[in-house]
Amino acid sequence: xxxxxxxxxxxxxxxxxxxxxxxxxxxxxxxxxxxxxxxxxxxxxxxxxxxxxxxxxxxxxxxxxxxxxxxxxxxxxxxxxxxxxxxxxxxxxxxxxxxxxxxxxxxxxxxxxxxxxxxxxxxxxxxxxxxxxxxxxxxxxxxxxxxxxxxxxxxxxxxxxxxxxxxxxxxxxxxxxxxxxxxxxxxxxxxxxxxxxxxxxxxxxxxxxxxxxxxxxxxxxxxxxxxxxxxxxxxxxxxxxxxxxxxxxxxxxxxxxxxxxxxxxxxxxxxxxxxxxxxxxxxxxxxxxxxxxxxxxxxxxxxxxxxxxxxxxxxxxxxxxxxxx
Amino acid sequence: xxxxxxxxxxxxxxxxxxxxxxxxxxxxxxxxxxxxxxxxxxxxxxxxxxxxxxxxxxxxxxxxxxxxxxxxxxxxxxxxxxxxxxxxxxxxxxxxxxxxxxxxxxxxxxxxxxxxxxxxxxxxxxxxxxxxxxxxxxxxxxxxxxxxxxxxxxxxxxxxxxxxxxxxxxxxxxxxxxxxxxxxxxxxxxxxxxxxxxxxxxxxxxxxxxxxxxxxxxxxxxxxxxxxxxxxxxxxxxxxxxxxxxxxxxxxxxxxxxxxxxxxxxxxxxxxxx
Ligand SMILES: Nc1ncnc2c1ncn2[C@@H]1O[C@H](COP(=O)(O)OP(=O)(O)OP(=O)(O)O)[C@@H](O)[C@H]1O
Ligand SMILES: [Mg+2]
Numbered sequence: 001x002x003x004x005x006x007x008x009x010x011x012x013x014x015x016x017x018x019x020x021x022x023x024x025x026x027x028x029x030x031x032x033x034x035x036x037x038x039x040x041x042x043x044x045x046x047x048x049x050x051x052x053x054x055x056x057x058x059x060x061x062x063x064x065x066x067x068x069x070x071x072x073x074x075x076x077x078x079x080x081x082x083x084x085x086x087x088x089x090x091x092x093x094x095x096x097x098x099x100x101x102x103x104x105x106x107x108x109x110x111x112x113x114x115x116x117x118x119x120x121x122x123x124x125x126x127x128x129x130x131x132x133x134x135x136x137x138x139x140x141x142x143x144x145x146x147x148x149x150x151x152x153x154x155x156x157x158x159x160x161x162x163x164x165x166x167x168x169x170x171x172x173x174x175x176x177x178x179x180x181x182x183x184x185x186x187x188x189x190x191x192x193x194x195x196x197x198x199x200x201x202x203x204x205x206x207x208x209x210x211x212x213x214x215x216x217x218x219x220x221x222x223x224x225x226x227x228x229x230x231x232x233x234x235x236x237x238x239x240x241x242x243x244x245x246x247x248x249x250x251x252x253x254x255x256x257x258x259x260x261x262x263x264x265x266x267x268x269x270x271x272x273x274x275x276x277x278x279x280x281x282x283x284x285x286x287x288x289x290x291x292x293x294x295x296x297x298x299x300x301x302x303x304x305x306x307x308x309x310x311x312x313x314x315x316x317x318x319x320x321x322x323x324x325x
Numbered sequence: 326x327x328x329x330x331x332x333x334x335x336x337x338x339x340x341x342x343x344x345x346x347x348x349x350x351x352x353x354x355x356x357x358x359x360x361x362x363x364x365x366x367x368x369x370x371x372x373x374x375x376x377x378x379x380x381x382x383x384x385x386x387x388x389x390x391x392x393x394x395x396x397x398x399x400x401x402x403x404x405x406x407x408x409x410x411x412x413x414x415x416x417x418x419x420x421x422x423x424x425x426x427x428x429x430x431x432x433x434x435x436x437x438x439x440x441x442x443x444x445x446x447x448x449x450x451x452x453x454x455x456x457x458x459x460x461x462x463x464x465x466x467x468x469x470x471x472x473x474x475x476x477x478x479x480x481x482x483x484x485x486x487x488x489x490x491x492x493x494x495x496x497x498x499x500x501x502x503x504x505x506x507x508x509x510x511x512x513x514x515x516x517x518x519x520x521x522x523x524x525x526x527x528x529x530x531x532x533x534x535x536x537x538x539x540x541x542x543x544x545x546x547x548x549x550x551x552x553x554x555x556x557x558x559x560x561x562x563x564x565x566x567x568x569x570x571x572x573x574x575x576x577x578x579x580x581x582x583x584x585x586x587x588x589x590x591x592x593x594x595x596x597x598x599x
Contacts, residue, residue, distance in 0.1 A: 079494070
């Protein structure tokens with residue numbers, strides 16, 4: 001359990017600045033999630049913390065120790081990769097124990113440690129198998145096991161669930177959250193999936209174009225997004241954002257309202273529009289509306305109400321939940 | 326299968342038979358004839374089967390030159406292959422994993438080595454300068470030099486299919502660069518290594534011209550050069566010449582039979598699943 005502190009961290013690839021000065025503190029034992037659109041530098045930032053990528057300037061402290069110039073193996077970190085990166089020629093046992101065998105750990109101790117880890121991850125039956133004889137979820141667990149056995153101060157995850165199917169992904173989300181509760185270790189988790197971020201994080205860091213847009217708890221980001229970018233990124237379906245005439249009318253540059261904060265009525269309302277598409281999710285229905293003078297608008301309504309494409313409806317924003325920038 | 330398929334198949338088999346099997350049968354039959362019988366160089370069956378006598382005579386010719394040749398060729402092949410595999414894989418690894426100006430220059434040299442034809446006289450001059458001319462060591466180094474370009478190219482291509490995350494996972498596990506190479510990358514190169522061993526060992530073992538240029542001397546004889554034993558000394562002893570051919574074909578044949586399946590596997594398997 002250690003604090004991670006990044007101070008004015010920057011990274012250039014050739015002439016291109018990819019990370020443009022990041023200051024961030026991750027508290028001990030915290031589950032911190034980096035989110036942002038593809039190419040915003042999440043992986044680069046994580047790899048700089050791990051030491052796989054060298055920073056152009058700035059400092060990194062882990063557990064109060066300046067590790068800016070340390071080797072990855074000396075930073076007290078463990079990393080789980082998106083494609084698992086298991087050694088294909090080694091069995092599960094050897095994969096998990098690889099780091100220990102490099103450190104010349106005595107055989108008995110290694111065996112004991114590997115088996116303890118395998119037990120917590122329900123891998124005991126697969127210890128002698130090669131990675132190619134495992135399912136995606138089992139491989140992911142081996143990769144996590146390889147991280148746990150190092151007993152790191154900080155866990156780093158780079159989109160570890162993106163290769164799994166939806167059902168397995170939500171199961172692994174729960175397992176990871178439980179793992180975090182049990183180990184109480186600091187974890188930094190990269191994803192572009194805002195659902196993963198919302199469900200797992202203690203703290204979300206929203207990145208955009210190599211800069212931090214906002215840092216906060218999931219509910220803080222949902223309720224008080226600091227910028228239109230965060231407003232559009234956090235929450236699903238995404239917030240309706242308008243510039244131009246409507247925003248000017250509202251006395252701001254960008255006006256935002258979440259789909260769930262629109263009141264939809266067949267008879268009357270502030271905006272009048274036509275239903276273009278109806279997305280039924282069961283409990284909820286997402287309406288894709290085309291409003292004159294505004295353009296497309298998303299609204300979330302109760303699943304029990306029926307709407308048909310082509311129908312004319314009226315939408316009224318809940319004035320307490322509007323965002324103005 | 327269609328009728329046309331059958332016809333094409335039959336023609337291919339026939340061509341393969343004419344090209345590969347008939348010459349071999351010709352060699353085998355003539356190797357069992359007496360000297361007189363063989364000198365007519367025809368396809369008739371031997372009048373007298375003298376397989377064993379021919380074999381013994383061939384082996385004993387010139388004070389067991391054939392056995393010495395086997396020994397020399399095996400030493401050259403084994404040493405050259407060992408160096409090729411280790412250096413080829415290492416160079417391929419560094420060139421693929423650490424692109425830099427230096428590695429690009431090295432790569433350009435390797436490509437040049439493949440494209441520019443070797444010059445014999447300057448090479449001999451260099452070998453003489455460093456006292457390696459007419460030595461097995463010199464021959465080994467020459468074979469390594471000739472084979473390295475192809476080997477590095479093959480390894481580089483194969484290593485590029487091994488995900489870089491494997492190296493990075495090993496780095497985080499605390500592996501030093503040489504441990505990454507020997508404990509993670511090299512074991513994964515097994516299929517391509519087998520291919521290289523087979524292809525290169527047959528090339529080197531069967532090499533005729535290079536030992537002819539760079540390795541003169543009675544005690545330096547290699548297997549392909551034993552054929553000269555029967556051209557100069559016994560002008561008309563074609564039966565022994567054919568027996569000699571038969572004998573020196575055996576080791577490559579064994580390698581092929583033994584590694585057949587692995588060669589195909591090595592040539593077709595590209596990606597390593599992470
Ligand atoms: N080795 C490199 N050389 C040059 N540019 C790079 C290199 N690695 C990454 N980049 C660039 O840096 C930027 C950030 O990349 P990064 O991989 O961190 O994005 P990401 O946020 O992880 O995206 P994704 O969600 O797609 O994984 C991208 O524009 C990318 O093109
Ligand atoms: Mg990434």
